[in-house]
Amino acid sequence: MSSPLERFYGVIPAGGVGSRLWPLSRADAPKFLHDLTGSGRTLLRGTWERLAPLAGPERVMVVTGRAHRAAVEAQIPELVDRNVVLEAAPRDSTVAIGLAAAILVRREPDVIVGSFAADHVITDEDVFRAAVVQAISVADAGYIATIGIHPTEPAIGFGYIHCGSALAVEGAGDALLVESFVEKPDLATAQRYLADGAHLWNAGMFIARADRLLEEIGRFDPVLRAQLEELAAAWDDPAARGPAVDRLWPALRKIAIDYAVAEPAAAQGRLAVIPGRFGWDDVGDFASVAKLHSGGRASELSILGENARVLADASSGIVVSQSGRIVSLIGVRDIVVVDTPDALLVTTTANAQRVKNVVDALKLSGRDEVL
Amino acid sequence: MSSPLERFYGVIPAGGVGSRLWPLSRADAPKFLHDLTGSGRTLLRGTWERLAPLAGPERVMVVTGRAHRAAVEAQIPELVDRNVVLEAAPRDSTVAIGLAAAILVRREPDVIVGSFAADHVITDEDVFRAAVVQAISVADAGYIATIGIHPTEPAIGFGYIHCGSALAVEGAGDALLVESFVEKPDLATAQRYLADGAHLWNAGMFIARADRLLEEIGRFDPVLRAQLEELAAAWDDPAARGPAVDRLWPALRKIAIDYAVAEPAAAQGRLAVIPGRFGWDDVGDFASVAKLHSGGRASELSILGENARVLADASSGIVVSQSGRIVSLIGVRDIVVVDTPDALLVTTTANAQRVKNVVDALKLSGRDEVL
Incomplete structure (x- = not known):
């Protein structure tokens, strides 16, 4: 055997x-x-x-x-x-x-x-x-x-x-x-x-x-x-x-x-x-994603996507840049910005777990095209 | 005369x-x-x-x-x-x-x-x-x-x-x-x-x-x-x-x-x-715009543009929705989100005056197409 x-x-x-x-x-x-x-x-x-x-x-x-x-x-x-x-x-x-x-x-x-x-x-x-x-x-x-x-x-x-x-x-x-x-x-x-x-x-x-x-x-x-x-x-x-x-x-x-x-x-x-x-x-939410990217340094801004199109001043957290647009952040701490062609999310790392509620709300309102 | x-x-x-x-x-x-x-x-x-x-x-x-x-x-x-x-x-x-x-x-x-x-x-x-x-x-x-x-x-x-x-x-x-x-x-x-x-x-x-x-x-x-x-x-x-x-x-x-x-x-x-x-x-910045819209009630979220495409939970400030996308806010207070087809701004009403700095930075980097 x-x-x-x-x-x-x-x-x-x-x-x-x-x-x-x-x-x-x-x-x-x-x-x-x-x-x-x-x-x-x-x-x-x-x-x-x-x-x-x-x-x-x-x-x-x-x-x-x-x-x-x-x-x-x-x-x-x-x-x-x-x-x-x-x-x-x-x-x-x-x-x-x-x-x-x-x-x-x-x-x-x-x-x-x-x-x-x-x-x-x-x-x-x-x-x-x-x-x-x-x-x-x-x-x-x-x-x-x-x-x-x-x-x-x-x-x-x-x-x-x-x-x-x-x-x-x-x-x-x-x-x-x-x-x-x-x-x-x-x-x-x-x-x-x-x-x-x-x-x-x-x-x-x-x-x-x-x-x-x-x-x-x-x-x-x-x-x-x-x-x-x-x-x-x-x-x-x-x-x-x-x-x-x-x-x-x-x-x-x-x-x-x-x-x-x-x-x-x-x-x-x-x-x-x-x-x-x-x-x-388990990368369960955007707070996890931010932490993985910054190596745990909460003062940093992590960028997923095109760095060159993100302008940040006095900001930390995470930006996911998928739409090709200029993304500008000013004075927002622990922010989560997820920029996609048809939907935008703005929240904070502390609220990252609540994103599921938005998805549920979108489901209930029949907007499956963005889910 | x-x-x-x-x-x-x-x-x-x-x-x-x-x-x-x-x-x-x-x-x-x-x-x-x-x-x-x-x-x-x-x-x-x-x-x-x-x-x-x-x-x-x-x-x-x-x-x-x-x-x-x-x-x-x-x-x-x-x-x-x-x-x-x-x-x-x-x-x-x-x-x-x-x-x-x-x-x-x-x-x-x-x-x-x-x-x-x-x-x-x-x-x-x-x-x-x-x-x-x-x-x-x-x-x-x-x-x-x-x-x-x-x-x-x-x-x-x-x-x-x-x-x-x-x-x-x-x-x-x-x-x-x-x-x-x-x-x-x-x-x-x-x-x-x-x-x-x-x-x-x-x-x-x-x-x-x-x-x-x-x-x-x-x-x-x-x-x-x-x-x-x-x-x-x-x-x-x-x-x-x-x-x-x-x-x-x-x-x-x-x-x-x-x-x-x-x-x-x-x-x-x-x-x-x-x-x-x-x-x-004089509507000098987005804090003014927010104040004009909310009638001075800081707890409210003002929406300029398509209300129906903005989903907000426990958020206040102002959203300008110009891109036709779903905009979702969770737990962000005094936030300023300006969503246009080619540029996105995320800041807070307290930082609204600093938006001019971003414009200056974009000018310096030659990105006049979004100015």
């Missing part, structure tokens, strides 16, 4: 729009298709480049919406055709990752899948990959593995992983059992978590043997598991896939894998965590 | 770009061509509608740049051709008003001219006109007359008129001699002026017999007076005007009428003032 690492397959669910990054992120140009770090590559491409060296370029699967197929393939020309899984409609992470696992386990029964969001930013990639390698060993031992991030501040926007005792798995010296998954805390709780050292950020990374993952899904929802396996059985048959999708997709349950798999597995002592000491950011 | 009011001629110098209202005001769309009050009419049209009832529609002259001829005539279809004076290049207010006076005095020697900026806002128009009627009487008596505005706050952005003793002129019961013109004061001085009741805002309104005005210009600068009279002598002769303009215009001295006429006349006891108790605003 080949080594666990040789049996590893990367899965990139590329789905979320990133509403809090509107009007940069749109239904037709979601967050993962943007370069939010100024690195010159999109978040999706960055995710690919982190995973491909580990799994091999022919062993990374992308699960995305039909509308994004061309953009995804343009970003990853190396992506082989059978590794593009197109969703008929968004059905949240359990379906995206579970379907990938169900397809892959039919192709190779002892495959280990590792799922990593398409729109996060990771620095210290070697440290990241070393953590994944440990997680693969833990997964091979039968656990559902996750990678938790050492908190650097008392963040209230993330879920936390409460770590338990050490786990004796060969090749995974850092592995710990997970006591529980914890929802986004209030500030006082987050400060306690930061101080106690036993809580890590949940970065939504899950590594497991595909058969074990499907087992966990089946424990939580046997119908959903059966639907996913039925889809998978038809997937690699061109004549059967379409009818199966038409029949099964509409009824697929929308649920996050945190609830369907991670929480129940933690409660049963089957969830393990590798603490990750690499830089991680 | 006809009554002073029958000899009155309104003059509207329509020249300034209004740099502090960039990017709304431009070289090709200066401040006076905008509706900054939401009244549905441009500032120029408003000025015309204040003056035409007093002077008669055939007795209002507009002095403007050649580039604005069509726009001015579109705003004032009533304007008769001989009342449009086109400047070859901007030469400040002494030339604009002095040339108008020199042209008009050749047409009717006992004409009384009254000059009023094209881009100010006045409420209580009846009170305004009553003040002008008094000023015309004072002008007929040989004084250079001005109308000073009762200050409503300790403004540091305006010059002040220091009032002296009462003047006994029939039909001008409110007339006072002017002690002196005072430059823009510091805040402490402005507070003293507000308290003492003897200081009025200089609104740049001057009313005088045309011959007296030219006499004052001649005392200050005999060459300039001679140049203006030479231009005027050629003005109504189609064959002579062009060559005279080509010969004389380039050398015309650029100086504000405050310095060339008002200050010297005040020093010699020849300047009189009618205190004006009407609402007045």
Whole structure:
């Protein structure tokens, strides 16, 4: 039997729009298709480049919406055709990752899948990959593995992983059992978590043997598991896939894998965590984008786009310049200005989380053309 | 001899770009061509509608740049051709008003001219006109007359008129001699002026017999007076005007009428003032525009342009929406957002005066296409 690492397959669910990054992120140009770090590559491409060296370029699967197929393939020309899984409609992470696992386990029964969001930013990639390698060993031992991030501040926007005792798995010296998954805390709780050292950020990374993952899904929802396996059985048959999708997709349950798999597995002592000491950011809002760009220096103005067309005086925060217009800022601190051809957002980094409310308001008023 | 009011001629110098209202005001769309009050009419049209009832529609002259001829005539279809004076290049207010006076005095020697900026806002128009009627009487008596505005706050952005003793002129019961013109004061001085009741805002309104005005210009600068009279002598002769303009215009001295006429006349006891108790605003920056729109309620968000395309949450200040895009504001207070097709400004009402610096910076960097 080949080594666990040789049996590893990367899965990139590329789905979320990133509403809090509107009007940069749109239904037709979601967050993962943007370069939010100024690195010159999109978040999706960055995710690919982190995973491909580990799994091999022919062993990374992308699960995305039909509308994004061309953009995804343009970003990853190396992506082989059978590794593009197109969703008929968004059905949240359990379906995206579970379907990938169900397809892959039919192709190779002892495959280990590792799922990593398409729109996060990771620095210290070697440290990241070393953590994944440990997680693969833990997964091979039968656990559902996750990678938790050492908190650097008392963040209230993330879920936390409460770590338990050490786990004796060969090749995974850092592995710990997970006591529980914890929802986004209030500030006082987050400060306690930061101080106690036993809580890590949940970065939504899950590594497991595909058969074990499907087992966990089946424990939580046997119908959903059966639907996913039925889809998978038809997937690699061109004549059967379409009818199966038409029949099964509409009824697929929308649920996050945190609830369907991670929480129940933690409660049963089957969830393990590798603490990750690499830089991680989910780039959840424009305050994150600004912070990533300025390297945390709040006094600076970050510019995404054409620097030459931005004139700033006594201003800080972030400007996203996409419209080709002159953008002039005077005396605005911690400002967020997102200038696109058909929509303009002006807010502050402190209000960055509230951008989603605008998107909701635009939806309600039927202005889908700018969403 | 006809009554002073029958000899009155309104003059509207329509020249300034209004740099502090960039990017709304431009070289090709200066401040006076905008509706900054939401009244549905441009500032120029408003000025015309204040003056035409007093002077008669055939007795209002507009002095403007050649580039604005069509726009001015579109705003004032009533304007008769001989009342449009086109400047070859901007030469400040002494030339604009002095040339108008020199042209008009050749047409009717006992004409009384009254000059009023094209881009100010006045409420209580009846009170305004009553003040002008008094000023015309004072002008007929040989004084250079001005109308000073009762200050409503300790403004540091305006010059002040220091009032002296009462003047006994029939039909001008409110007339006072002017002690002196005072430059823009510091805040402490402005507070003293507000308290003492003897200081009025200089609104740049001057009313005088045309011959007296030219006499004052001649005392200050005999060459300039001679140049203006030479231009005027050629003005109504189609064959002579062009060559005279080509010969004389380039050398015309650029100086504000405050310095060339008002200050010297005040020093010699020849300047009189009618205190004006009407609402007045020079709409000098976007803070003024916001205040005019909100009626002084700082908690409100004023919108110039398409209201329906502006979404605001917990925001105040002013949005100028000219680009047809969705504009979304979240949690920004006292904000100024000016959204035009090729340039965007984001600042705060407190920084509104600094907009001119951006215009200067754009000039220096050669980006005249957005100025």
